[in-house]
Amino acid sequence: MDNVLSDAPVLPDMIGYCDVMRDVYRLTRQAAPTQATVLLTGETGTGKELIARAVHELSNRATGPFIRVNCGALSESLLESELFGHTKGAFTSAHENRTGRFEAAHGGTIFLDEINSVSYKLQVKLLRVLQEHEFERVGDTRTIQVDCRVIAATNRDLLDLVEEGTFREDLYYRLNVIPIDIPPLRERADDIPALVDYFVERYSKLNNKKISTTDRQAMNCMQKYSWPGNVRELQNYIERAIVFSQGEVLEEKLFPPHVRGLAPVRTTRSSGKNLEDLCRDLVTKGMVENANADGVLHQRIVSLVEKELIFQVLQMSQGTQTKAATKLGINRNTLHKKIDDYQLGDVQ
Ligand SMILES: Nc1ncnc2c1ncn2[C@@H]1O[C@H](COP(=O)(O)OP(=O)(O)O)[C@@H](O)[C@H]1O
Numbered sequence: 001m002d003n004v005l006s007d008a009p010v011l012p013d014m015i016g017y018c019d020v021m022r023d024v025y026r027l028t029r030q031a032a033p034t035q036a037t038v039l040l041t042g043e044t045g046t047g048k049e050l051i052a053r054a055v056h057e058l059s060n061r062a063t064g065p066f067i068r069v070n071c072g073a074l075s076e077s078l079l080e081s082e083l084f085g086h087t088k089g090a091f092t093s094a095h096e097n098r099t100g101r102f103e104a105a106h107g108g109t110i111f112l113d114e115i116n117s118v119s120y121k122l123q124v125k126l127l128r129v130l131q132e133h134e135f136e137r138v139g140d141t142r143t144i145q146v147d148c149r150v151i152a153a154t155n156r157d158l159l160d161l162v163e164e165g166t167f168r169e170d171l172y173y174r175l176n177v178i179p180i181d182i183p184p185l186r187e188r189a190d191d192i193p194a195l196v197d198y199f200v201e202r203y204s205k206l207n208n209k210k211i212s213t214t215d216r217q218a219m220n221c222m223q224k225y226s227w228p229g230n231v232r233e234l235q236n237y238i239e240r241a242i243v244f245s246q247g248e249v250l251e252e253k254l255f256p257p258h259v260r261g262l263a264p265v266r267t268t269r270s271s272g273k274n275l276e277d278l279c280r281d282l283v284t285k286g287m288v289e290n291a292n293a294d295g296v297l298h299q300r301i302v303s304l305v306e307k308e309l310i311f312q313v314l315q316m317s318q319g320t321q322t323k324a325a326t327k328l329g330i331n332r333n334t335l336h337k338k339i340d341d342y343q344l345g346d347v348q
């Protein structure tokens, strides 16, 4: 049995020994054996899914199923039937009865990733499952009881969304029983060398390469870079560097210029991209294939373009919203709301 007070990493493939991560491991161990709902917060790529798995594996539900649902990837109606299931004929494409993910998680754990993107209507249904452990399939009146532990993750501050009026306060409190915040990688730069070594070994093996060391300059630049995509971004750049490497040492030149401090850092929030780049991103990140037929793709593109336009105009106006609203030809309240929606509040 894992010692509840231990602050060692909670999974064999979890790397990182700095104090903030030790706190995360300790909390994870304390939360795991209970039935309490865990709310994981942190930027994308920080390791929320790993922690969710650890909570499950260290609990007495470990032999039961672990079911992950990405709430951000599906439209409202698809997500509803994914979570709760549907009966044959409930809607035009419902040709068969279908079991939902909550039923599939019976006896185990359900991990609701990107819970911040759940619509207001579905939030009501979720609240009921959390409180009463029961729900109905779409198109059915029969009530189903489930026994599953809920873990949720968000990369946005849910309290901000509560204030904006897009997230129910009661659901927030019901989810936020045990909050675990995973800090961004730039706040745990001491862990970067161990993570680099770990991924170098893993991808060298996978690609039949003989790389065993990383040169000092390469390691330095990785410790200095801000990693907006966190561990996932680090992992991807190392994989790519290994694939392109020819010698036995991982060198700085194998990393892209912005990681080496030779070009501005590009994040998804303030992109400075042109439209062609934006569209290319949509295709390469698989967003086009993943979008479903009911207008999600169109909405995404419109949002991306709108966000970018507002970002550019705000920069031009040095963050003065009245000026920006006049330039955009929209009223100031509308602009204010959009700035909130797109998290552009700190653009100057
Ligand atoms: N501390 C860590 N040690 C090793 N790998 C990690 C660590 N944190 C994250 N990863 C890896 O980084 C990627 C992103 O992690 P994930 O848990 O999916 O992040 P999130 O859910 O916060 O977006 C995964 O491939 C995961 O295995």
Ligand SMILES: [Mg+2]
Pocket (backbone or CB within 6 Å): 045, 048, 049, 113
């Ligand atoms: Mg994730």
